[in-house]
Amino acid sequence: MTTLIPTAAPRPASLDAVLAYAWDAADFTATDAMEATGLTRTTAIDAMDALVELGLLRELPNAREAGSYRKGRPARRFELRDDAAVLVGVDAGHVHVTVVVTDLRSRPLATQRRTLELDRDDGATRRALILAAIDDALGTAHKDRADVLAVCIGVPAPVNSLGRSPRHPTGFWARMNPDLIDALAWAPLVRVDNDASLAAVAEGTIGAAAGCRDYIALLAGARLGAGVVVDGNVLRGAHGGVGEMVAFDHVEGVGSADGLGTRAAAWALAAVAGGELSPGGALAAVPPTELDGRAVLELAAHGDADARAVVERVGGVLARIVSVLGSMFDPERVVVSGAISAGVDEVVAAARRSLPTDLDLPAPELVISRLGADVVVTGAIAAASVMARDRALDFRTAAARG
Known part of the structure; x- marks a missing residue:
């Protein structure tokens, strides 16, 4: 220890x-x-x-x-x-929690994954489950809390510079970030941040934006979220709200902050209900209970005409989103990140075809992340590593002499 x-x-x-x-x-x-x-x-x-x-x-x-x-x-x-202490990275998503424990060189020692019960989604329960997942991951690595130098956790909520989230009309942000900065006070170094911001850290460290100083990591599966990097700095804002996508509720042609997967599933189900699908087609054969965004994207990748029509529509929305983000933040690159990135090639291809050519600023390059569903926890470990490098000398370890 x-x-x-x-x-x-x-x-x-x-x-x-x-x-x-x-x-x-x-x-x-x-x-x-x-x-x-x-x-x-x-x-x-x-x-x-x-x-x-x-x-x-x-x-x-x-x-x-x-x-x-x-x-x-x-x-x-x-x-x-590198065994003097450990780092902990956490992706505390709405439904899934992933914890990774690494040594000081960010080499993984243990991983713990949990699925949360949404019918018990209150702040106290969520906080306890997150802490239990951290403790279990530390135990798997044969470590405990006393071995931890830095913890970084990503949550689906805006987070200010103090690690706290503002009020939300439904209380959602408080449930996603139930005073985690206080719950993790046992660790010497703690950072609580927005999940998309940590996705941006990952993309800039080892992902599709490595070497780029102006880019956006777009988490776009169930809901839209953006980690915005300008001049090499992750933008936060007074309340941590930079990258919140609720503004798209008011953008013509987008209409909501729903993600790409959510839109693909909703439009496919609407086409089924409206009898718009080709008789005997692959999309029509999928039971409605199994018709999610991933199923639509996979069928499109295999050439199903109905699925491709849905994907083309989703791509048009993505192009509009990229255009708006481009005019607001002037990024060089927009990276589609998160679990959705594994099957989003057809959507991105459609979006590239739909990107306007008459924008005042050059359109950003639109690329796909290869970091997959673990992009947030990867960014959390990268952020924890930065904290450790900057402040390791502020602490004396048990390995010290005397």
């Missing part, structure tokens, strides 16, 4: 420089650290020894002890103690 204890400040900048280098390096010597950081040999060695004392680096056997020493004085070698 790791015990994380706040350390005294201030500290030499050399510690931050060497730790930042060590976080991405394999084993290294003082010479390696000097070349990477520009520090003198004495300063680099002092920093490495201090980081060993803090439990964040470990000294490895030297070349003589490792059996590869030839002649001369063997160099001391070090590496990051």
Whole structure:
């Protein structure tokens, strides 16, 4: 078990420089650290020894002890103690909760998935289930709360800079974020954020927007949500409301914040009820109870004419959404993210064909995420890693000497 204890400040900048280098390096010597950081040999060695004392680096056997020493004085070698603490990322969705526990290098140690009972969807029950899922994931990784350095959790609600959500007319946002910032106060570093914003973090870190400074991650399965990145920064707003899509209720040709999957299912069911489908067609053969967005998208991908007609209509709506987002935020790229991305190729192709060519600003590039349903928890781990890198030196671990 790791015990994380706040350390005294201030500290030499050399510690931050060497730790930042060590976080991405394999084993290294003082010479390696000097070349990477520009520090003198004495300063680099002092920093490495201090980081060993803090439990964040470990000294490895030297070349003589490792059996590869030839002649001369063997160099001391070090590496990051990636087991000094763990990171926790959580996607606390409306229906599903996913928890991932990783080491300090973001390598997964355990994953826990839960499905929530919507008829018991009150804030207290949700909070307890989320905490239980975190504890179970930690247990699977043979860790507990005392081992955690940073937790990041994504929720389907706007979240302000303090980790709290504003009031919603139906109380939905309070149920999705039932004071989680307080419930997670046992962790040294905590971030509660909007799920689409964390999807944007994931896309910019290892996804379809890597290297891009102006982009939008569009979660578009059941409901629309957007993580907006401008000049390399995730936008939040006074109440965390940047990226909330309720404004589309008032946009002609869109009409609501319903996601792509929801629209595909609704329009397919309407076509069934209206007798508009081809007799004997694949779409007509799907029982109404099984006719969801994924089924429509799969049939379209296999060439069913009725499903393709629905998809073409959904693509037209996506084009309108992208056009509005483009005029509001001027992104270089819009990434369709989340579970829906696995089968949305036909919708995106239709949207590209429908994108207006007479916009005042160039239309954003429309691309599909390859991070799948775990995009939010991937972003949560990435955000937790940033917190850990920035503030690991604020804590002394149980691995520390003395």
